Amino acid sequence: MKATILNIGDEILIGQIINTNSAFISKALNNIGIEVNEILSISDNKKSIINSISRVEKNSEIIIITGGLGPTKDDLTKITLCEYFNDELVLYPDVLNHIEEMFKKYVSTPINEKNRKQAFLPKKAKIYLNNYGTASGMLFKKNKNLFFSLPGVPHEMKMLLNDSVIPELKSKFSLPYIYHKTLLTYGLGESVISKRIESWENNLPENIKLAYLPGLGRVRLRLSSKGVDKKKVIDSVDKQVKKLIPLIDDIYFGDEPSEPLEKIVALNLKKLKKTLSIAESCTGGRLSSRFVEHPGASSFFMGGVVVYSNSSKHNILGLSKKLINKNGSVSSYVSEAMALSVKKKFNSDFGISITGNAGPDIGDLTKKIGSVFIGIATPSIVKSFNYQFGKNREQIIEKSTNKALELLYKEIKSK
Amino acid sequence: MKATILNIGDEILIGQIINTNSAFISKALNNIGIEVNEILSISDNKKSIINSISRVEKNSEIIIITGGLGPTKDDLTKITLCEYFNDELVLYPDVLNHIEEMFKKYVSTPINEKNRKQAFLPKKAKIYLNNYGTASGMLFKKNKNLFFSLPGVPHEMKMLLNDSVIPELKSKFSLPYIYHKTLLTYGLGESVISKRIESWENNLPENIKLAYLPGLGRVRLRLSSKGVDKKKVIDSVDKQVKKLIPLIDDIYFGDEPSEPLEKIVALNLKKLKKTLSIAESCTGGRLSSRFVEHPGASSFFMGGVVVYSNSSKHNILGLSKKLINKNGSVSSYVSEAMALSVKKKFNSDFGISITGNAGPDIGDLTKKIGSVFIGIATPSIVKSFNYQFGKNREQIIEKSTNKALELLYKEIKSK
Numbered sequence: 001m002k003a004t005i006l007n008i009g010d011e012i013l014i015g016q017i018i019n020t021n022s023a024f025i026s027k028a029l030n031n032i033g034i035e036v037n038e039i040l041s042i043s044d045n046k047k048s049i050i051n052s053i054s055r056v057e058k059n060s061e062i063i064i065i066t067g068g069l070g071p072t073k074d075d076l077t078k079i080t081l082c083e084y085f086n087d088e089l090v091l092y093p094d095v096l097n098h099i100e101e102m103f104k105k106y107v108s109t110p111i112n113e114k115n116r117k118q119a120f121l122p123k124k125a126k127i128y129l130n131n132y133g134t135a136s137g138m139l140f141k142k143n144k145n146l147f148f149s150l151p152g153v154p155h156e157m158k159m160l161l162n163d164s165v166i167p168e169l170k171s172k173f174s175l176p177y178i179y180h181k182t183l184l185t186y187g188l189g190e191s192v193i194s195k196r197i198e199s200w201e202n203n204l205p206e207n208i209k210l211a212y213l214p215g216l217g218r219v220r221l222r223l224s225s226k227g228v229d230k231k232k233v234i235d236s237v238d239k240q241v242k243k244l245i246p247l248i249d250d251i252y253f254g255d256e257p258s259e260p261l262e263k264i265v266a267l268n269l270k271k272l273k274k275t276l277s278i279a280e281s282c283t284g285g286r287l288s289s290r291f292v293e294h295p296g297a298s299s300f301f302m303g304g305v306v307v308y309s310n311s312s313k314h315n316i317l318g319l320s321k322k323l324i325n326k327n328g329s330v331s332s333y334v335s336e337a338m339a340l341s342v343k344k345k346f347n348s349d350f351g352i353s354i355t356g357n358a359g360p361d362i363g364d365l366t367k368k369i370g371s372v373f374i375g376i377a378t379p380s381i382v383k384s385f386n387y388q389f390g391k392n393r394e395q396i397i398e399k400s401t402n403k404a405l406e407l408l409y410k411e412i413k414s415k
Numbered sequence: 416m417k418a419t420i421l422n423i424g425d426e427i428l429i430g431q432i433i434n435t436n437s438a439f440i441s442k443a444l445n446n447i448g449i450e451v452n453e454i455l456s457i458s459d460n461k462k463s464i465i466n467s468i469s470r471v472e473k474n475s476e477i478i479i480i481t482g483g484l485g486p487t488k489d490d491l492t493k494i495t496l497c498e499y500f501n502d503e504l505v506l507y508p509d510v511l512n513h514i515e516e517m518f519k520k521y522v523s524t525p526i527n528e529k530n531r532k533q534a535f536l537p538k539k540a541k542i543y544l545n546n547y548g549t550a551s552g553m554l555f556k557k558n559k560n561l562f563f564s565l566p567g568v569p570h571e572m573k574m575l576l577n578d579s580v581i582p583e584l585k586s587k588f589s590l591p592y593i594y595h596k597t598l599l600t601y602g603l604g605e606s607v608i609s610k611r612i613e614s615w616e617n618n619l620p621e622n623i624k625l626a627y628l629p630g631l632g633r634v635r636l637r638l639s640s641k642g643v644d645k646k647k648v649i650d651s652v653d654k655q656v657k658k659l660i661p662l663i664d665d666i667y668f669g670d671e672p673s674e675p676l677e678k679i680v681a682l683n684l685k686k687l688k689k690t691l692s693i694a695e696s697c698t699g700g701r702l703s704s705r706f707v708e709h710p711g712a713s714s715f716f717m718g719g720v721v722v723y724s725n726s727s728k729h730n731i732l733g734l735s736k737k738l739i740n741k742n743g744s745v746s747s748y749v750s751e752a753m754a755l756s757v758k759k760k761f762n763s764d765f766g767i768s769i770t771g772n773a774g775p776d777i778g779d780l781t782k783k784i785g786s787v788f789i790g791i792a793t794p795s796i797v798k799s800f801n802y803q804f805g806k807n808r809e810q811i812i813e814k815s816t817n818k819a820l821e822l823l824y825k826e827i828k829s830k
Contacts, residue, residue: 011628013451014595015442016637020433022456027430036428038463039456041437044626048453055470071606072627073616107604114606134606153629180429189522191486191529191549201488211459212487213426214568222431278721284707285693285700288721292699295775295808303727305720306693306703312718312761346727360710388521390547393710395570 001034001173004060006052007041008067008077009152021066021157028161033175033226034062044068049080057145062169064161067152069135071114078121078138081149085140087122092136095119095127099134128164132156137164146172177230181237182213182222182256185248186406190214193221197247200240208240216395217402220256221248253409261405262290268412269300269350274379276408277346278304279317279338281329281355282372286401302346307338317341330357335375335384343377350412351377354404356389358396372400376411416449416588419475421467422456423482423492424567436481436572443576448590448641449477459483464495472560477584479576482567484550486529493536493553496564500555502537507551510534510542514549543579547571552579561587592645596652597628597637597671600663605629608636612662615655623655635671636663676820677705683827684715684765689794691823692761693719694732694753696744696770697787701816717761722753732756745772750790750799758792765827766792769819771804773811787815791826 005025011017022039029036037060042048044067056063068077082089096119103111118134121127128137135151137160148165150157169175185193190212194201201210207227213220223240227233245252254264269276278288278301288304291297307313310329314321319337327333335353343351356372369391375384385407389399420440426432437454444451452475457463459482471478483492497504511534518526533549536542543552550566552575563580565572584590600608605627609616616625622642628635638655642648660667684691693703693716703719706712722728725744729736734752742748750768758766771787784806790799800822804814 010624010626010639011637012438012454013441014445014593014639015438015440015451016595016597016628018433018435018438019454023427023430023433025430026428030429036430037458039427039434041454043452070627070629072609074624074626107607109603109607112606112610114610118606178429180431182431188524191527191533192522192524194487195527195529209425209489211425211489212485213431214485216570222426224425224429280700282707283704284712284716285695285703285719285721286707288700288723289698289704289812292697292701292721292723292773293809293812295773297699298723301699301723303721303723303731304700305731306700306707306718308707308713308716308718315762316718316720316760345731347730358707390521392547392570392574394708395547397704397708 001062001175002037002060003029003034003062003064004037004056005039006056006063006065007039007152008044008049008065009041010044012041013043021152021154024154024158025064025066025161028166029064030178030180032166032170033178034169035178035226044074044076046076046080046083049077050084053084053147057142057147061145063145063147064165065147065149066157069149069151071118071134077149081138081140081147082122085122085124085142087124087140089120090123092119092121092127095121095129095136098129102134128160130156130160132159139168176226176228177233178224178226179233179237180222180224181241182220183241183244183248184218184220184253184256184261185251186218186253186261186402187251188219190219193219193248193251197244200244200247204240205236208237217399217406253406260290261402261409263294265405265409265412266291266294266297266300268409270296272412274349274412275300275302276350276352277302277342277348279342279351279353280304280306281308281313281338281353282358283354283397283400284308286397287352287354287404290401290405302348305342305345313338317345330355330371330373332373332384332386335373336377336382337375339375339377339384340382349379350408352404352408354400356396356400358393359391360393370396372396372403374400374404374407376407378411416477416590417452417475418444418449418477418479419452419471420454421471421478421480422454422567423459423464423480424456425458427456428458436567436569439569439573440479440481440576443581444477444479445593445595447581447585448593449584450593450641459489459491461491461495461498464492465499468499468562472557472562476560478560478562479580480562480564481572484564484566486533486549492564496553496555496562497537500537500539500557502539502555504535505538507534507536507542510536510544510551513544517549543575545571545575547574554583591641591643592648593639593641594648594652595637595639596656597635598656598659598663599633599635599668599671600666601633601668602666603634605634608634608663608666612659615658615662619655620651623652675705676817676824678709680820680824680827681706681709681712681715683824685711687827689764689827690715690717691765691767692717692757692763694757694766694768695719695721696723696728696753697773698769698812698815699723701812702767702769702819705816705820717763720757720760728753732760745770745786745788747788747799747801750788751792751797752790754790754792754799755797764794765823767819767823769815771811771815773808774806775808785811787811787818789815789819789822791822793826
């Protein structure tokens with residue numbers, strides 16, 4: 001069973017919004033065994049809509065259309081679909097009633113004729129009430145194809161997808177099981193990994209597909225398979241994962257979607273009943289904010305400092321001005337002193353520090369752009385590591401943050 | 416001049432990643448006067464790639480392809496394009512040299528044959544070196560069409576787009592000017608707004624398009640136009656905006672910023688020659704890291720503290736334990752004391768603080784989830800503001816960060 005997602009809206013084509021709807025829909029369809037063939041975003045105009053539908057209905061049994069269902073002039077989806085399916089708009093009294101109720105509840109103004117128009121819907125379509133808005137979901141059938149039309153506003157779309165579309169599809173079809181397993185690795189590039197696991201990869205069974213997903217400082221390896229027997233599908237993938245892990249033992253950090261690295265570090269710290277504090281310079285607080293994004297940070301995260309200027313390294317953390325000047329603020333000395341000092345100030349078991357030159361100007365720093373020192377103070381020792389993270393500011397910040405997490409993980413894993 | 420964006424990669428179709436590349440490309444193309452017809456995401460397989468290209472080349476002069484250029488087995492774009500354009504792979508010595516240099520600089524391992532293969536590129540294509548990776552950008556020409564193939568890794572794609580594709584397109588074509596102006600409104604639904612501005616909308620000139628973009632509690636109104644004469648295009652839209660604003664005066668909040676808010680705040684601080692320091696609790700460093708993401712932060716950003724625990728509010732910022740206990744850590748008192756203390760510690764002109772309960776547990780905090788206090792210490796006074804930001808942790812953190820930026824902006828704008 002194949003699906004196409006068709007997003008209607010100029011805001012996508014001009015880059016005004018990022019299309020998050022499609023990822024949500026794809027994931028939900030995959031979860032019930034439906035593969036997405038194609039995701040297509042087009043303009044709010046009749047011709048594009050009709051051309052696209054008439055094309056994609058040849059390749060996909062299921063077409064999920066989003067957007068263009070609002071009450072304003074630029075919303076053309078409903079009228080266009082009505083035309084395409086030779087349908088006519090009629091008043092649905094229960095929809096009108098629902099819209100009136102919503103206005104009573106949430107809006108101070110009475111409904112106007114634009115809202116009333118939203119209760120006029122295609123006669124032959126199946127209608128799904130929208131609990132979060134005034135645009136109903138619709139289902140059109142033509143030959144073997146199902147066409148769902150949903151609003152583009154994300155929380156309205158998600159509600160209708162989860163509560164109406166997915167149950168409808170599950171009840172209509174007997175669907176296979178699709179399984180993805182993604183392994184996170186840090187520290188090696190995809191070419192090196194693929195070389196290393198080459199013979200394993202070449203011996204993968206036909207029904208298992210491997211993908212490499214490179215990112216900043218990490219590569220994700222995704223194994224995908226599908227079949228009617230859920231247990232068999234999972235077992236066949238897991239069998240291959242078991243063979244793969246020993247080959248990547250030194251760079252393997254865990255599985256996705258399970259957890260981002262900071263959550264794994266957090267979990268380990270909690271297990272050890274150890275606490276952490278953070279001193280950041282060039283990353284400006286990103287490492288700290290990563291930990292705080294997740295609930296429960298207060299049980300191990302004592303806090304941090306962002307000592308962006310040299311004077312703050314001295315004033316806040318008490319580093320010697322003389323030694324900062326002698327070594328430079330991007331140095332092994334400063335990174336170790338930052339880690340030790342923040343650990344002491346926050347009275348934590350571990351202290352970690354990042355100091356580097358993120359560019360684009362060399363400024364008063366003596367080290368070249370992309371040079372980053374990471375310091376770790378443990379209950380017993382302090383050490384530092386030096387890296388070169390290229391020239392792009394955003395990359396230097398993100399790679400430094402990920403590397404600090406990786407180093408910390410390795411440090412506490414060995415405890 | 417029309418363009419199609421073609422993303423190749425199963426990770427998009429299974430919803431594993433959100434397609435941010437396309438929004439970036441669309442915006443960049445719009446900026447130079449090229450409209451995007453269609454954004455299409457397809458699977459990593461030869462047939463899909465060839466079918467899609469042969470279809471979209473009929474509707475668009477420019478096709479921007481992303482993804483599938485890596486060194487691993489699942490990367491099929493280069494070989495498929497080579498086949499489609501009847502080209503052959505040959506060694507580009509300068510590309511090989513570039514890859515070798517990159518490995519010398521950033522990777523400890525020597526290059527392997529998979530990397531070497533990336534220096535084999537289509538003979539007739541124009542090749543663009545990738546400063547951030549080993550996959551080159553390519554330009555194929557066929558009849559009146561230009562096909563650019565770029566890597567899917569976002570920072571590599573962005574670099575090649577900005578440094579190679581956009582200059583190439585600008586040099587090749589005389590392009591019109593596309594102008595979008597987006598007005599932010601809060602407090603009324605789109606149907607009510609559209610009713611209110613109906614007669615204005617009906618009298619819009621043919622070449623100006625209006626779109627309604629509804630969201631949580633807000634509606635954005637976008638006016639778009641294009642033409643060869645930049646000044647005329649801008650003037651014609653601005654003339655309509657001037658007529659529109661009085662009609663929505665009570666709900667109009669401003670124009671959608673071209674720059675992120677922290678950059679606007681930074682610019683204003685630099686203009687005023689004033690400095691800033693930040694004390695964060697529930698946002699965990701996100702506000703600080705927002706400022707540091709942009710170059711030049713050192714000229715106004717003195718640094719910050721993440722005082723996540725009550726003890727750190729006392730130990731690091733010197734807040735009275737008694738008063739923290741009396742008022743609660745989420746309180747007007749604590750937010751103001753944090754702002755004042757961090758301003759003093761970092762010797763800055765402004766201090767800003769955020770303290771709140773981001774949930775999901777109430778913990779030992781006395782204020783309910785979503786309650787956030789933001790404190791601002793200026794050179795002359797200190798004040799605080801209280802908000803309720805719902806129940807979702809990520810939303811509370813993000814909304815707190817944005818609100819702090821907005822308050823700071825209003826504060827320094829009035830100076």
